[in-house]
Amino acid sequence: MAADVVIVGAGIVGAACARALARAGARVTVLDRGAAAAGTSAHGEGNLLVSDKGPGPELELATVSLRRWAALAEELADELGPRFPSVEHEAKGGLVVVTSTEGLSGLRRFADAQRASGVEAVEMGAEQARELEPDLAPGVVGAVHYPHDAQVQPVAATEALLASARRAGAEVRTGVEVTGPLLGAGGRLAGVVTSRGEVAADAVVVAAGPWSAEVAERLGSSIPVRPRRGMVLVTTPMPQRIRRKVYDGDYFAATQSAGAELQTSAVIESTQGGTVLIGSSREQVGFDERFRAAVPAEMARRAVAVFPFLAQTNVMRSYVGFRPYMPDHLPVIGPDPVRAGLWFATGHEGAGVGLAPATGDLLAAQLLGLDPALDPRPYAVDRPTLLETQS
Template identity: 50%
Template sequence: MSDVIVVGAGVVGAACAYYAARAGLDVTVIDRGSVAAGTTGSGEGNVLVSDKEPGPELELAVLSNGLWRELAGRFDGPSKGQGGFEFEPKGGLVVAENDKVMAALTELAAQQGVEHTIVQASGLRDYEPHLTPELAGGVFYPQDAQVQPMLAAARLLRHAAESFGKGTVRLHLGAEVTGFLRSGDRITGVRTTRGDVLGDAVVNAAGTWGGEIAALAGVELPILPRRGFILVTEPLREPLIRHKVYTAAYVTNVASDNAGLETSAVIEGTPAGTVLIGASRERVGFDRTTSVPVLAKLARQAVELFPALRGIRAIRSYCGFRPYCPDHLPVIGADPRAPGLYHACGHEGAGIGLAPATGHLLAQLLTGDKPALDLHPFRPDRFAKEAA
């Protein structure tokens, strides 16, 4: 019998388990695969405030940004300041192709109210010496950061298990949830392919598959997969890119409802010396078929932004599925339609960055504390017809 059952061992589920255990709760984490085997294992590791419009998601991102920094210090290992999960507070540079886009970026930055620096075209190369000179300027966000998402999920789970008492966090991997246990209307556990697990509360942190888990409980969450590809280059001898760099089109694509293909240049280096090149978005179900035309477009956009990449080889690509919600906000909180069920899913491409805040806020709910942020905008039943 656990205080909390977390369904999903990605970074959001790991954060929920970590903060629940840190609050003194006994936690069981269940996943049909291994740790970070789903969307987390296919992510870039973005910890961004720069791409969020003013509102509840930006507030969530700012809270989470601070929590990632706290975790990096708390988990510190051989690489000081990186927390054992390659935390890099390198900042993000959003660039504009023309004066009109630059004006829009400047206006957005002013509305966001987060720390930023307006960079004129003449100053871009002070930030990124290899950028194309054919840009109108940009905005630098020092709070933007990067983590290695698989390491982050694993470290959260391991640290919780090792730091908050033996047996506080248990992993049931290779166990698929097939249904829910109930006492009257209240959920009291889950049925899995490896047996029943009892708990006072169940947290749905199944990411892109969060809607399927919700359906097993008889409630609807309109979470859909949004596929994205990433190109990975060969390791470079010397770092070519200092920050996370992306074009203004990325901000537009994040907020788009279009089901068709959208791409924008998102480029950054890693501690291993490789360069990650994205990003694409399209709703094609769970089709993992590699699209060479999409990869070619990503490569072309990267070279247009950083001409020095033209002679660098791409060594592999991968794709993942972002958990898309129609209003582009995650689902966080208790589900009034199914007492005992909580949700922590639907973060789309921001799940890595928003994971600590999501886990922290849910732990506050589970222990009866007042959440640090108003969770009303993220409520699970907001999509119901009667809520329209």
């Protein structure tokens, strides 16, 4: 029996799409050439942030998704039971700190614009910031607190979404690579050809993260997703001294930059296991995984400038991942304008975990002809801001 929808990619965005579609009654098959949650979703920090997003479509998607995550964590726990690993949802809040008066002025302007869009952003002086994070560096002159920033464990969250999708009837097949299109009448996409045979479907959703361009090309289309490499450092476990997600004021600029060169900023937080995660880096080097010592050295320098005690802490490992970068810094969620039957849910760069629930709901609503909670036009494949980057 043919599936209604094939989803290519078993990361967190594909998992969220699968759950939303399956629970709405679609027959869903998820395909991944590797293991579930083994790509970008396994190489991030699990951020659920509004603090790093300026007014506009991405912030709107993030606001909806942040609320959705709070409910979703409870839904998944109730549905899957205590024997299934927790998604570790933690509404810890975020703190953006600056070390110069110029930086503070810029942060104030940014927070003012966010507040006008409904984000709770509380400006703080240095002493107030240290009440929240006593170990902050002496050079911190001010901060903005975002109470609603949160975090999940990204692999556990992906696996939970897939488990929920399976309970709703979805099939998840790993070790299956999509190699080409299965075409129907008039050239409409009618499924996919894979390394293990054909899979028929009424619609195919590409949710393959930074590999989405490759999959789209195999299916006869194109999308300007590129890999953007990032690294995370993991310290040895310690008594918790960092209570929130804390990052410096350069982080937002790095997320919005189009530059291919190395960019770093301090993003620091504790995990429930006692380790500290230290990010972040961004560079466009294709899928090059080679280790470059200059990258973690610069990340460590920035982290110590925010929390000096980290200079005495050991890093036990690091990991590199590739984020799906779009030239206009917005994800693509919707149908291909040329090839009927082809859909996309990709291009979230480093925000895929945070934006996954709203992405899944928006994709499912469009594909099934339901009323979407958000206007889908800003995320369309043929939106003007994306077409301009390709001209």
